[in-house]
Amino acid sequence: MTRHVVRLYALVVGVLTFFLVWALVAAHPWSASSRRASRDPRLIELVARRRWIERESSRVQIVVARRWAIYRKALRARNAAIARVQRQRALAAQQLAVAPVPAAAPAAAAPARIVTLPPLVITRTS
Amino acid sequence: MERRTFTAMGTEIELLVESDDATDAFDAVEVEFERLEQVLSRFRPDSELSLLNQNGSIDASPDLAQVLWLAVDARERTDGRFDPTVHDALVGAGYDRTFDDVPRDVAAASAASECGGRVSVEGQHIEIERGYRIDLGGIGKGYAAERAAELLALTGPCLVNAGGDVAMRGLPTTGVWSVAVDGSITLGLTQGGVATSGRDRRRWRRGGKEQHHLIDPRTGAPAETDLLRVTAVGDDAVAAEILAKSLFLAGEREAADSTVPAVLVTADGRTRLSRGLGR
Numbered sequence: 001m002t003r004h005v006v007r008l009y010a011l012v013v014g015v016l017t018f019f020l021v022w023a024l025v026a027a028h029p030w031s032a033s034s035r036r037a038s039r040d041p042r043l044i045e046l047v048a049r050r051r052w053i054e055r056e057s058s059r060v061q062i063v064v065a066r067r068w069a070i071y072r073k074a075l076r077a078r079n080a081a082i083a084r085v086q087r088q089r090a091l092a093a094q095q096l097a098v099a100p101v102p103a104a105a106p107a108a109a110a111p112a113r114i115v116t117l118p119p120l121v122i123t124r125t126s
Numbered sequence: 127m128e129r130r131t132f133t134a135m136g137t138e139i140e141l142l143v144e145s146d147d148a149t150d151a152f153d154a155v156e157v158e159f160e161r162l163e164q165v166l167s168r169f170r171p172d173s174e175l176s177l178l179n180q181n182g183s184i185d186a187s188p189d190l191a192q193v194l195w196l197a198v199d200a201r202e203r204t205d206g207r208f209d210p211t212v213h214d215a216l217v218g219a220g221y222d223r224t225f226d227d228v229p230r231d232v233a234a235a236s237a238a239s240e241c242g243g244r245v246s247v248e249g250q251h252i253e254i255e256r257g258y259r260i261d262l263g264g265i266g267k268g269y270a271a272e273r274a275a276e277l278l279a280l281t282g283p284c285l286v287n288a289g290g291d292v293a294m295r296g297l298p299t300t301g302v303w304s305v306a307v308d309g310s311i312t313l314g315l316t317q318g319g320v321a322t323s324g325r326d327r328r329r330w331r332r333g334g335k336e337q338h339h340l341i342d343p344r345t346g347a348p349a350e351t352d353l354l355r356v357t358a359v360g361d362d363a364v365a366a367e368i369l370a371k372s373l374f375l376a377g378e379r380e381a382a383d384s385t386v387p388a389v390l391v392t393a394d395g396r397t398r399l400s401r402g403l404g405r
Contacts, residue, residue: 081282085283085296085297088297088299088301089297089301089316091301111315111316111317111318112313112314112315112318112320112359112387112403113313113314113403113404114311114312114313114314114399114403114404115302115304115312115313115314116312117300117302117304117312117314118304118312119304119305119306119312120127120142120285120298120303120304120305121140121142121285121287121292121305121306122287122305122306122307122309123287123290123291123292123305123306123307123320123321123322123357124289124290124322124327125290125322125323125324125325125326125327125355
């Protein structure tokens with residue numbers, strides 16, 4: 001009984017040793033390419049690039065957040081300006097309504113009247 | 127009010143914007159004018175319009191197709207008074223190079239050329255009838271003024287004056303855009319466009335006879351009319367340009383009776399308002 005157990009252990013140890021030696025030999029630890037794989041410049045470059053992209057991504061997130069804040073501020077100002085212009089336009093339309101409008105004014109005619117304001121520009125023959 | 131002037135399309139361009147800093151917008155407009163000139167100029171041999179005139183057909187850019195479509199549409203609406211096929215008539219009259227280079231007085235007599243050639247605009251494909259060529263001088267400036275106003279409007283209320291073709295967006299703090307006409311009259315506008323057409327500026331002599339750049343498509347020669355200049359108001363600068371030329375060709379009586387808001391200067395120096403301006 002005891003001899004059988006010893007034999008079984010010896011067999012298992014033998015098989016394990018065989019596979020261990022096989023794996024060791026298959027790994028070619030003596031070859032240069034195997035040692036080189038761990039310090040492949042392309043891998044090193046990829047790792048470095050990944051780190052750079054991660055850093056850049058963080059920076060871009062910060063810039064986007066900052067620009068978004070500026071845009072929202074500008075949008076608020078622009079909306080306020082639009083509201084102001086609409087108020088002015090309504091006022092100007094009221095003033096124009098006082099001026100005589102020809103009965104048969106065409107649809108294409110834009111509101112125009114003679115004013116006494118100082119001119120902003122001069123139109124001349126183009 | 128921010129202001130910038132520069133030269134493009136053979137004329138002075140004036141930009142006004144109510145904004146604290148419009149430098150970038152002004153720069154963008156200058157680039158846009160240059161781009162459109164490269165599309166619409168008949169004086170640049172490599173422009174898109176020149177290619178169309180050379181080949182008779184082209185798959186055009188959206189801008190050229192749009193301007194030509196507007197011009198053809200205007201020809202129908204004005205009963206032929208506005209016509210884009212006046213190129214050869216202009217060249218025949220002596221306006222065959224940029225105006226600054228046109229000799230002011232030479233002995234050669236001018237010859238009238240036929241206008242009214244067929245122009246087909248199908249999507250972006252353009253074809254013109256053999257023997258005709260296109261000029262988009264006036265309407266091109268109006269179109270460019272509108273495009274520029276679109277760009278400037280992103281910055282604030284603005285006005286673009288492209289050598290007399292005026293486009294505007296929004297309102298200034300004064301509540302109205304004031305545009306001087308003829309030195310004595312100032313028009314107040316809240317929207318739309320203004321344009322002036324006349325024979326008081328771009329003129330020269332051929333064979334002892336005065337010529338100018340406003341061709342009457344019915345005769346194929348510089349228009350003979352009792353008006354010197356017409357300033358018209360339209361829905362935009364393009365519409366105003368078309369109205370101004372049509373009224374100029376119509377003559378004093380018809381123009382004065384028009385419901386289009388317009389200021390007329392007659393050949394004998396009188397200034398009249400059209401019925402549309404509350405005459």
